Amino acid sequence: MNESTESDLERNVDDEILEYLNIDSPKSFLLFAGAGSGKTRTLVNVLDAFKIKYSPELILRGQKVAIITYTNAACEEIKYRLKYDPIFNVSTIHSFSWGLIKPFSEDIKKWLEDDLKNTISSLSKKIESARDKQGKTALLNASKLRSASKRLERLQGVRDFTYSPAGGRPDKDSLNHAEVIKIATSFISSEPLMKKLLIKRYPILLIDESQDTQKGLLNSLIETQQLHKDQFSLGLFGDLMQRIYSGGKEDLNKDNLPDDWAYPSKNDNFRCPKRVVDLLNNIRSEVDSHGQNSCDESEEGFVRLFLVDSDAEDKFGIEKRIREEMSEITGDAYWSSDVKCLTLEHAMAARRGKFDQFFLPLSEVSSLRDAVLSGESKTLRFLTNELIPISNALISGSDFEVMRLLKKYSPLFLGGDFTLGQVNTVLSACQKLKILVGDNTNSIFDIIECVIDENILDCPEILKSIVFVKRDLGGFEEEEGEKKIDIASAWERALMSSMEQLGNYIKYLNDELNFGTHQGVKGLEFERVMAVIDDAEAKGFLFGYEKFFGAEGFTAKDVENINAGKDSSPDRTRRLFYVICSRAEKSLVLVNYTSDRNSVRKKMLEKNWFSDDEIIIYD
Numbered sequence: 149m150n151e152s153t154e155s156d157l158e159r160n161v162d163d164e165i166l167e168y169l170n171i172d173s174p175k176s177f178l179l180f181a182g183a184g185s186g187k188t189r190t191l192v193n194v195l196d197a198f199k200i201k202y203s204p205e206l207i208l209r210g211q212k213v214a215i216i217t218y219t220n221a222a223c224e225e226i227k228y229r230l231k232y233d234p235i236f237n238v239s240t241i242h243s244f245s246w247g248l249i250k251p252f253s254e255d256i257k258k259w260l261e262d263d264l265k266n267t268i269s270s271l272s273k274k275i276e277s278a279r280d281k282q283g284k285t286a287l288l289n290a291s292k293l294r295s296a297s298k299r300l301e302r303l304q305g306v307r308d309f310t311y312s313p314a315g316g317r318p319d320k321d322s323l324n325h326a327e328v329i330k331i332a333t334s335f336i337s338s339e340p341l342m343k344k345l346l347i348k349r350y351p352i353l354l355i356d357e358s359q360d361t362q363k364g365l366l367n368s369l370i371e372t373q374q375l376h377k378d379q380f381s382l383g384l385f386g387d388l389m390q391r392i393y394s395g396g397k398e399d400l401n402k403d404n405l406p407d408d409w410a411y412p413s414k415n416d417n418f419r420c421p422k423r424v425v426d427l428l429n430n431i432r433s434e435v436d437s438h439g440q441n442s443c444d445e446s447e448e449g450f451v452r453l454f455l456v457d458s459d460a461e462d463k464f465g466i467e468k469r470i471r472e473e474m475s476e477i478t479g480d481a482y483w484s485s486d487v488k489c490l491t492l493e494h495a496m497a498a499r500r501g502k503f504d505q506f507f508l509p510l511s512e513v514s515s516l517r518d519a520v521l522s523g524e525s526k527t528l529r530f531l532t533n534e535l536i537p538i539s540n541a542l543i544s545g546s547d548f549e550v551m552r553l554l555k556k557y558s559p560l561f562l563g564g565d566f567t568l569g570q571v572n573t574v575l576s577a578c579q580k581l582k583i584l585v586g587d588n589t590n591s592i593f594d595i596i597e598c599v600i601d602e603n604i605l606d607c608p609e610i611l612k613s614i615v616f617v618k619r620d621l622g623g624f625e626e627e628e629g630e631k632k633i634d635i636a637s638a639w640e641r642a643l644m645s646s647m648e649q650l651g652n653y654i655k656y657l658n659d660e661l662n663f664g665t666h667q668g669v670k671g672l673e674f675e676r677v678m679a680v681i682d683d684a685e686a687k688g689f690l691f692g693y694e695k696f697f698g699a700e701g702f703t704a705k706d707v708e709n710i711n712a713g714k715d716s717s718p719d720r721t722r723r724l725f726y727v728i729c730s731r732a733e734k735s736l737v738l739v740n741y742t743s744d745r746n747s748v749r750k751k752m753l754e755k756n757w758f759s760d761d762e763i764i765i766y767d
Contacts, residue, residue: 161179161190161412161413161414162194162197164410165194165412166197166198168383168410169194169202169213169383171202171205171351171381174352174379174380174381175409176381176406176408176409177381177384177409177410178358178384178400178410178411179384179385179414180386180414180415181385181387181413181414182414182415182440183389183390183417183726183730184419184420184440185414185416187356188222188229188356190414191215191226192226192230195230195236196230203235206235206351207235211350211351212237212349212350213353213354214237214239214244214350214353215236215237215356216239216241216244216353216354217240217356218356222671223238241329241361241362241365242325242328242329245331246311246328248332248335248342248345248346249328249331252335253307253309255335257306257309259331259334259335260303261303263330264299264300264303265300267292268293268296268297271290271293271296274286274289275289306321309321310322329362329364329365330364332365333362333368336369336372337364337368343375343376346372347372347376351379351380352380352381353369353380353381353382355369355382355383355384355385356386357386357390357670357671358385358386359386359388359391359396360390360396362395362396363395366397366400367397369382370406373406374406384400386400388436389432389435389436389438389726390727392666392670392723393667413438415438415439415441416441417440417442418443418444419673419730420442420732421449421732422444423449423450424451424730424732425440425441427451427729427757428729430755431722431729432722434722435722449735449736450474450477450478451736451737451762452477452762452764453737453740453758453764454737454739454740455748455749455763455764456741457741458682458684458741458743460741463680463682463685463741467500467678467739470737470766471483471484472484474735474737478734480734480735482675482676483676483735486662486675487662488669488731489662489678490663490664490665490669490677490678490680490728491663491665491666491686492681493665494511495507497656498511498656501652502648503656506592506642506649506650509638509639509642512638513634513635513638515634515635516638523657526608527611530605530608530611532657534557535592535595535599536647536651537553538554538557538605539585541553542578542581542582542585542586543582543585543586550578554574554604557605557606558603558604558605559605559606560577561574576602577603577604580598581598581599581604584598588647588648590646591645591647592643592644592645592646592649592650593618593640593644595647596611596643597619600615610639611639611643613636614639614640617640618640666679666724666727667727669727669728669731670727673731673732673733674732675732675733675734675735676736677728677729677732677735677736678738678739679728680739681693681738681741682740682741691717691720691721692717692721693725693740694743695717695718696717696718696725697752698747698751698752699742699744700743700744702718703717706718746765749763
């Protein structure tokens with residue numbers, strides 16, 4: 149579809165929203181924006197027009213427009229498209245919340261004191277009433293109690309707080325994601341002064357993916373808007389069918405928002421071909437009437453559902469052959485090479501992307517999981533920013549890059565001037581490392597051992613301790629009932645993997661492997677999408693495709709939740725299924741590993757989601 153036609157279709161909605169952002173007569177709104185409807189483009193178009201109209205007045209008042217979106221990547225994209233204009237404060241909900249509460253250290257401390265005391269009281273009661281004092285739950289609660297008590301004791305010496313978004317083991321003065329949201333919610337809800345500070349700083353607040361914004365915080369912002377209608381415009385962008393995270397506002401619709409709000413709508417899909425749009429409309433037709441119009445009738449598109457026995461072996465090989473078959477079906481040769489493969493969870497992507505031996509040991513430790521998913525920890529940054537780059541430079545023979553990295557990171561270059569003897573030491577050390585990294589049979593541990601022995605890089609303490617214990621003591625032993633050091637043991641196992649595994653993990657972090665998770669691709673789009681659906685491998689409990697597709701019946705709890713209007717596993721699965729299907733720009737293939745292929749085929753035909761020739765029972 150050409151840009152001018154697209155603009156014609158959207159202009160009315162853009163103009164409508166711009167009217168609501170009148171800083172002298174603000175109006176709040178909920179914009180329904182279905183998948184592929186150009187929501188971000190509307191946001192940028194409206195703010196560009198707003199800047200021309202209101203920027204001088206906003207600057208004179210010392211105010212800004214706040215835009216909240218879900219990920220750091222989305223923030224950077226919006227900032228770029230707004231040309232980094234300082235009147236727009238674009239951030240994630242956590243960063244925005246931290247910016248509000250950061251100056252109030254004493255209030256934060258008081259909130260934490262009360263919260264920790266309540267936690268300690270609750271845990272103490274649970275431990276006291278536990279039947280098995282040495283049971284897993286009781287021991288876990290005892291560990292949590294010790295941690296909360298220790299933190300309460302240390303809290304007295306804290307003067308200022310920091311925000312630690314990636315820290316699995318935060319410092320005594322740092323707050324994590326959940327705490328920042330809870331404190332901001334509490335302050336906005338209970339403190340009239342915080343409400344006034346919020347609207348004084350940001351007379352306009354726009355929230356993207358509002359259906360996944362934490363319910364309590366969103367309710368506090370709606371309450372603020374209702375108390376200050378003439379000073380504050382709250383704009384929500386979203387679609388309940390794309391709510392895939394727990395904790396969001398499940399009743400975010402016209403029936404449950406203030407009567408004086410506006411409800412504009414974007415009903416055109418500019419992303420997906422007609423066949424995919426038809427599938428999306430069928431998926432949500434059982435829930436609401438928000439169907440979409442396909443904006444490119446010339447692009448029919450392709451959809452296929454491959455049904456594979458859940459006990460099948462060599463799933464990666466099966467998926468490779470399915471991609472080759474899709475290349476023939478679509479006449480698109482890129483199906484053999486350029487496909488986004490979506491899995492239900494990171495472990496499935498790790499196995500297919502060949503970084504599971506490095507990733508899985510770390511991801512299984514709760515205190516390391518967030519860091520390994522984001523790559524944000526001192527140890528991981530050492531591996532990704534120092535070890536892999538210098539290893540790659542040695543293998544490629546790029547002496548200039550090797551020297552640049554050594555000058556930046558190596559202890560051998562500290563102190564400025566160095567003698568010919570020092571140069572020879574560096575060259576000798578690099579030659580030893582080059583031989584090691586050039587041999588694919590060596591592990592990450594072998595490489596790090598050389599780096600430490602030759603003093604090539606300054607390794608994090610955890611890696612040094614692992615090399616020492618592994619080499620001199622034979623490894624970390626397990627004490628009866630619990631591991632001696634969970635984190636060190638996990639790192640030891642991860643370091644036994646190859647440098648190729650580490651390289652693939654880094655590519656996954658940088659979105660260079662063509663693998664992603666169903667939840668992680670919301671907001672993104674790809675020409676060719678292969679969604680791998682495998683309940684048995686995912687081992688999850690929030691989503692259940694076997695039930696959703698008809699291979700299994702609903703549980704009694706599912707039926708109870710559905711009848712009571714509560715969120716259920718089938719509801720969550722439908723929303724996630726809608727999200728993954730709506731990523732496809734040209735063609736979509738669903739690979740469903742199931743215990744009952746015939747039942748799934750029958751149900752899909754009954755629902756008219758797929759035609760007979762679009763369902764392939766794969767043997």
